[in-house]
Amino acid sequence: MNNFNIVGKNVIRQDGLEKVTGEAKFADDYSFPNQLYSMMVRLSVAHANIKSIDYSSIENDPEIIIIDSRDIPGANYIGAIRQDQPIFADQKIRTYGDVVCMLVGSDPEKLELAGKQVKINFETLPTLTDPLKSLKKDAPLIHEQYKDNLIVHYPLRKGDIEKGFSECDHILEQTYTTPFIEHGYIEPEAVIALLREGNKGVHIIGSIQNPHTTQKVVATVLGWPLAKVRIQQAELGGSFGGKDDTMNILSARAAVAALKTKRPVKIRYSREESILESYKRHPYTMHYKVGYNNDGKLIAMKIDILADGGAYASMSPFVTWRTVVQATGPYEIENVWTDVRAVYTNNPYTGAMRGFGSPQPIFAQESIMDEIAIRLDISPDTVRRINGFKTGSVTASGQKLHDHDVNLITVMDRAIQESGFQEKWKLFKSQKPEFGIAPDRDDLILKKDEFIDPDKTVYKGIGLAVSFRGSSLGAEGIDTAAAYLSVQADGSAYLLCGLAENGQGLRTTFSIIAAEVLGISVDDIFYLDHDTSVIPDSGPTVASRSTVMGGGAVKNAAEKVRTALQKFLTEKWELSENDELLFAGNKVSCKRKNKQIGFSELCGLARNKGVNLAALGWYAGPQVDWEEETGQGDAYFTYVYGCQVAEVSVNISTGQVAIDRIVAVHDPGTVINKVGAEGQVFGGVTQGAGYGLWEEISTHQGMPRELNFDEYLVPTSKDIGKIVPIFVQGKEKYGPWGAKSLGEPTLELTAAALANAIRNAIGKRFYNLPLNLEEIILQRKLRKEDLQRGSM
Amino acid sequence: MKNIEFTLNGFPMLVYVDPSLRLLDVLRNTLGLTGTKEGCDIGECGACTVLLNGKAVNSCLVLIGQVENQNVLTVEGLSSHGSLHPLQQKFLEYGAVQCGFCTPGMLLSAYALLQENPHPSEDEIKDAIAGNLCRCTGYKPIIDAITAYSR
Numbered sequence: 001m002n003n004f005n006i007v008g009k010n011v012i013r014q015d016g017l018e019k020v021t022g023e024a025k026f027a028d029d030y031s032f033p034n035q036l037y038s039m040m041v042r043l044s045v046a047h048a049n050i051k052s053i054d055y056s057s058i059e060n061d062p063e064i065i066i067i068d069s070r071d072i073p074g075a076n077y078i079g080a081i082r083q084d085q086p087i088f089a090d091q092k093i094r095t096y097g098d099v100v101c102m103l104v105g106s107d108p109e110k111l112e113l114a115g116k117q118v119k120i121n122f123e124t125l126p127t128l129t130d131p132l133k134s135l136k137k138d139a140p141l142i143h144e145q146y147k148d149n150l151i152v153h154y155p156l157r158k159g160d161i162e163k164g165f166s167e168c169d170h171i172l173e174q175t176y177t178t179p180f181i182e183h184g185y186i187e188p189e190a191v192i193a194l195l196r197e198g199n200k201g202v203h204i205i206g207s208i209q210n211p212h213t214t215q216k217v218v219a220t221v222l223g224w225p226l227a228k229v230r231i232q233q234a235e236l237g238g239s240f241g242g243k244d245d246t247m248n249i250l251s252a253r254a255a256v257a258a259l260k261t262k263r264p265v266k267i268r269y270s271r272e273e274s275i276l277e278s279y280k281r282h283p284y285t286m287h288y289k290v291g292y293n294n295d296g297k298l299i300a301m302k303i304d305i306l307a308d309g310g311a312y313a314s315m316s317p318f319v320t321w322r323t324v325v326q327a328t329g330p331y332e333i334e335n336v337w338t339d340v341r342a343v344y345t346n347n348p349y350t351g352a353m354r355g356f357g358s359p360q361p362i363f364a365q366e367s368i369m370d371e372i373a374i375r376l377d378i379s380p381d382t383v384r385r386i387n388g389f390k391t392g393s394v395t396a397s398g399q400k401l402h403d404h405d406v407n408l409i410t411v412m413d414r415a416i417q418e419s420g421f422q423e424k425w426k427l428f429k430s431q432k433p434e435f436g437i438a439p440d441r442d443d444l445i446l447k448k449d450e451f452i453d454p455d456k457t458v459y460k461g462i463g464l465a466v467s468f469r470g471s472s473l474g475a476e477g478i479d480t481a482a483a484y485l486s487v488q489a490d491g492s493a494y495l496l497c498g499l500a501e502n503g504q505g506l507r508t509t510f511s512i513i514a515a516e517v518l519g520i521s522v523d524d525i526f527y528l529d530h531d532t533s534v535i536p537d538s539g540p541t542v543a544s545r546s547t548v549m550g551g552g553a554v555k556n557a558a559e560k561v562r563t564a565l566q567k568f569l570t571e572k573w574e575l576s577e578n579d580e581l582l583f584a585g586n587k588v589s590c591k592r593k594n595k596q597i598g599f600s601e602l603c604g605l606a607r608n609k610g611v612n613l614a615a616l617g618w619y620a621g622p623q624v625d626w627e628e629e630t631g632q633g634d635a636y637f638t639y640v641y642g643c644q645v646a647e648v649s650v651n652i653s654t655g656q657v658a659i660d661r662i663v664a665v666h667d668p669g670t671v672i673n674k675v676g677a678e679g680q681v682f683g684g685v686t687q688g689a690g691y692g693l694w695e696e697i698s699t700h701q702g703m704p705r706e707l708n709f710d711e712y713l714v715p716t717s718k719d720i721g722k723i724v725p726i727f728v729q730g731k732e733k734y735g736p737w738g739a740k741s742l743g744e745p746t747l748e749l750t751a752a753a754l755a756n757a758i759r760n761a762i763g764k765r766f767y768n769l770p771l772n773l774e775e776i777i778l779q780r781k782l783r784k785e786d787l788q789r790g791s792m
Numbered sequence: 793m794k795n796i797e798f799t800l801n802g803f804p805m806l807v808y809v810d811p812s813l814r815l816l817d818v819l820r821n822t823l824g825l826t827g828t829k830e831g832c833d834i835g836e837c838g839a840c841t842v843l844l845n846g847k848a849v850n851s852c853l854v855l856i857g858q859v860e861n862q863n864v865l866t867v868e869g870l871s872s873h874g875s876l877h878p879l880q881q882k883f884l885e886y887g888a889v890q891c892g893f894c895t896p897g898m899l900l901s902a903y904a905l906l907q908e909n910p911h912p913s914e915d916e917i918k919d920a921i922a923g924n925l926c927r928c929t930g931y932k933p934i935i936d937a938i939t940a941y942s943r
């Protein structure tokens with residue numbers, strides 16, 4: 001283990017001060033003289049052809065400027081893989097969030113009224129909202145340029161699936177579903193576009209997750225060179241994967257409007273608009289067929305997963321690729337046959353969200369593992385111990401796990417030990433709750449003997465879930481990152497990494513890494529605002545890749561500067577090549593020569609001798625490979641492992657599930673910032689709990705029902721019990737000192753652990769998230785429309 | 793339009809505005825105090841929390857006309873003479889801040905509680921911030937920070 005000065009300790013956030021004083025500037029906190037506001041015009045329909053737009057009642061109003069597809073100098077259709085999504089819908093409406101045109105003016109209230117006067121003539125088309133029907137021959141086609149509604153299909157084939165099923169002792173088949181999920185960042189989207197002087201282009205400030213992606217989209221839409229588009233990230237009020245595509249599109253709209261009006265244009269979304277237009281987490285329908293033997297060994301697994309991509313392809317091809325790699329869970333199975341498909345519908349489109357294609361299959365696969373354990377009368381950890389990855393195991397994609405610590409069993413044992421899982425699980429399993437009424441019964445009036453004994457309404461349960469997760473992008477994309485470090489003549493330093501802060505604390509993590517290498521204090525590092533004009537494209541802040549990739553780049557930059565200083569000192573102190581210099585405590589020293597110099601003084605001297613104290617660091621992810629047809633290859637260069645154990649109290653008369661305690665054990669490699677890492681666990685587990693128990697965007701003919709926090713229920717301070725974060729640190733050759741991923745693993749396990757805990761408490765398996773009151777009591781969801789009809 | 797006098801962060805304030813404007817808009821747009829945030833506009837998220845006569849209120853649900861001659865405290869009024877209020881300090885130390893968007897509202901709800909009840913229990917703390925949504929921290933570090941301050 002390294003002997004660190006700062007790494008792994010508790011460090012106060014780089015950007016904390018301005019955030020507690022209210023000075024931090026989020027996108028909507030920026031205002032500029034002469035600024036115009038904007039208002040989006042939509043059609044209240046999920047699928048329609050636009051025949052014509054009639055602006056006649058507002059087009060002569062000098063205070064209102066109309067912006068639509070005709071104002072776009074470059075491309076109106078954008079998208080990471082498929083360019084299928086319009087900045088302004090001009091031919092078709094494919095989902096409720098689509099925007100036909102934008103009105104711009106100085107008075108937001110007036111815009112609101114004017115928006116109602118735009119008359120859009122349209123012809124409604126048959127609406128496709130059930131993804132299971134999207135591949136049927138007679139399904140309405142969402143995008144005419146493609147022959148069907150298939151966005152992507154990933155097969156994975158390993159071994160001989162039919163032989164596996166014919167030779168195993170038992171077969172279990174189950175289907176699980178998960179809903180649309182809203183990211184629920186507390187800051188709604190906002191962006192301002194400012195035209196710069198002369199030929200300098202446009203400057204955009206916004207709540208932008210990935211400034212370089214936004215830059216590409218805006219440049220494409222304007223038909224401009226990338227360097228004419230400068231994207232500055234404002235303080236970001238949460239993202240969780242959600243301020244990517246939406247913000248690219250809003251930035252492009254603002255830029256087009258600024259170009260037309262020659263004035264600063266601001267777009268700010270209300271919560272309702274934010275939920276209506278922004279993308280969601282994919283709903284999955286997951287069919288698992290598992291063959292296993294009496295001894296608990298898994299022999300064959302056949303997986304069929306359908307993801308609702310909604311109206312646009314967006315990140316579906318990436319999200320579902322992670323699913324295909326990880327769908328079996330961390331189990332070594334000889335015969336695997338997986339198909340993952342994403343399809344178009346007229347629902348809200350779906351894209352990246354923290355977890356990225358993993359929370360869904362983990363819910364299914366970990367529920368099934370428990371079902372197998374229960375059927376074989378062995379404990380849930382035993383079935384995982386038998387099948388779980390160990391060093392040398394081969395994944396479903398044929399990747400041999402050998403060059404990192406395969407910590408799966410270690411994290412599970414730690415979680416079991418911390419929670420007393422085994423004893424509790426056995427004890428709670430023996431409970432026999434008596435439910436009052438059968439959920440499928442028509443007559444819901446209780447008879448005398450059907451009342452639940454008031455003393456026997458609450459049952460405790462405990463459940464566990466484990467996962468493996470590929471670190472960073474894997475074969476999904478180009479995996480490189482840059483960092484800029486400029487040490488000043490007094491030893492203070494500017495730092496900026498190309499991976500943008502998303503609120504999780506990257507600035508702090510990166511500052512710690514630079515400070516550690518240079519032996520200075522984190523307070524000496526001044527983190528710059530993220531701006532595409534000063535830092536190279538480093539890919540997006542996604543896939544829990546920032547610490548490993550960005551951290552690697554920062555370390556590289558700091559090491560370059562340190563090497564320059566070392567060279568300078570070696571000459572100055574007449575050291576030999578082998579003399580070691582120690583950078584620590586804002587000093588540099590050489591033990592053998594008994595020499596020491598303050599870091600600040602050293603920088604001054606070096607600067608005066610013309611030494612370059614600035615560096616661009618670079619980090620490239622190791623080679624990975626993937627065979628599309630068979631789903632075989634080394635998908636990711638390394639993996640992290642996690643185990644969460646949830647303890648719950650289930651009230652069988654109300655259906656309420658109270659979370660008593662969650663033990664979360666993760667192996668993020670080296671922990672760089674302890675408070676930050678624990679914060680990721682608390683936050684991730686809480687989001688995961690929301691996913692498990694409450695959160696859901698339901699749609700009615702494609703229209704989201706839950707448009708604000710009164711109906712979309714994100715966890716509050718009162719909803720979660722104790723969370724116990726534990727880190728198991730393992731050996732890892734990549735990343736800064738072997739640090740890897742944490743942000744997403746923390747979220748992906750919680751819903752599955754909760755489902756297993758509920759099963760343990762009341763002996764019932766639940767197949768459809770969220771496990772809210774009605775799911776627990778009735779095993780189905782209640783919708784507003786149902787209630788209006790007076791039925792229950 | 794109307795002249796409205798109130799006390800803001802300890803100082804007398806006079807604004808000439810439409811009395812039906814939300815307090816939130818007057819703070820942010822008229823007065824440029826952007827520390828108070830808007831997250832939902834319907835009183836559900838607490839990002840816009842300010843203190844009205846010492847009580848935590850959602851400034852998206854308060855009209856400026858209602859604060860006439862009343863006392864308003866925003867996050868900008870928490871620290872004094874350039875030094876942080878100890879509660880702000882605890883938020884920093886305990887990692888109660890991630891993205892920071894909920895932080896101003898969170899601080900004010902906590903501050904209101906502590907004014908009334910200097911040594912709250914964990915449940916009392918949870919109750920006091922139950923109207924403030926935070927999507928990043930899982931609340932635990934926030935609760936710890938408030939607890940630490942109250943000791």
Ligand code: FES
Pocket residue numbers: 829830831832833834835836837838839840841850851852853
């Ligand atoms: S903006 Fe006022 S409570 Fe959300």
Ligand code: FES
Pocket residue numbers: 186237238503888889890891892893894895925926927928929
């Ligand atoms: S810190 Fe991001 S919402 Fe609370």
